Amino acid sequence: MNPIYFWAVLAGLIWPLVAAGQETAPPLPLAPPELRAELITQRHVVLASDFAARVLEIAPEEGQSFKQGDLLVRFDCSLEKAQLERAQAQVKAAETKVSVQQRLSHLNATSRMEEELAAAEAATARAEMKIIQVRISRCELTAPFSGRVAERMAQPHQYVKAGDPLMEILDPNALQAVFLLPSRYLSHLAKGDAFKIHIDETSATYTALVTAIGARIDALSQSVKIVGRITGDHPELLPGMSGQAALEVSSKLP
Known part of the structure; x- marks a missing residue:
């Protein structure tokens, strides 16, 4: 057999196999499968x-x-208010004692220790009064x-x-839509992407923007958490409502 003919035939048999191995996987559909979403409140x-x-x-x-x-x-x-009145009286008495000790100190009629003890008692009385004031503020x-x-x-x-x-x-006005997205779509999604969500309870469809993408992928479900913010003012929406998110991974609002 002619060697040239042999190699030509062999190349013709091998090339389709090589080409088949180089074929790229079919592109992902723009619309992921059904995505159940729930409305939660941020606050x-x-x-x-x-x-x-x-x-x-x-x-x-x-x-x-x-x-x-x-x-x-x-x-x-009422008990705390009465305690505050008592604490205020104790503060007044302690501060009066400090003033007396200071005057006696100028006359060299008291000791340094007595003067410092009076100042410490006044500080303690003021601290006790502040404790009661904080409690009353609550x-x-x-x-x-x-x-x-x-x-x-x-x-x-x-x-x-x-x-x-x-x-x-x-706060029912700070609503978020949360759903799980198959992880194979993750590289096609970014913050700011728009999606629609149809709420079962209102039978209406709303626009939302992706505000957060989960930091890890669940190993069992191979999905990632997506959080979106519903745009506009919709007083009929309440936390706990649910529906279906329609996400086109290639679409983004301007």
């Missing part, structure tokens, strides 16, 4: 009592709105932000201990 907190006391007032009711700085809980601090809990009451755990006239939960509050 929520459970208010708790700092000390044992009786609740005088707790407002508003569950589901009602409030503004930042509004009074939410007021405790019965007799009223005000709203750290504007929002709504999610749950009330205490009632007026109820006695609570230190650390007992009083109410859970949240």
Whole structure:
């Protein structure tokens, strides 16, 4: 057999196999499979009592709105107020004693130790008064932000201990959409990418922007956590609602 012919035939047989091995994998579809998303709020907190006391007032009711700085809980601090009056009297007496010791010192009628003891007693009295003032400042809990009451755990006239939960509050206007994205799409996604989310409870679709991408991939599900911020003002949306996120990994809002 002609050697040239032999090598030509052999090359014709091998080349299709080599070319097949060099074929690239099919591109990922622009639309990932169904992505279930849940709405959560960025700001929520459970208010708790700092000390044992009786609740005088707790407002508003569950589901009602409030503004930042509004009074939410007021405790019965009549005992603390009486203690403050006593502490103020003790401070006045201690400072008077200091003044007397200073005048006696000018007359060389007292010792240095007695003068320093009087000053120390005055400092102790002032510190005790500040402790009571701090406690009284906690007799009223005000709203750290504007929002709504999610749950009330205490009632007026109820006695609570230190650390007992009083109410859970949240900001329904700071909503985030959270979902798990298959990790194979991770390289096609970036912060700022836009996606749509259809909420089951409202039967409406909203626009959101990716604000955070999880720092690790779950080894079992091979997915990564994606957090998005819903754009616009939508008072009908509440934390806990869920729906389907429609993400096009190549699309981005200007």
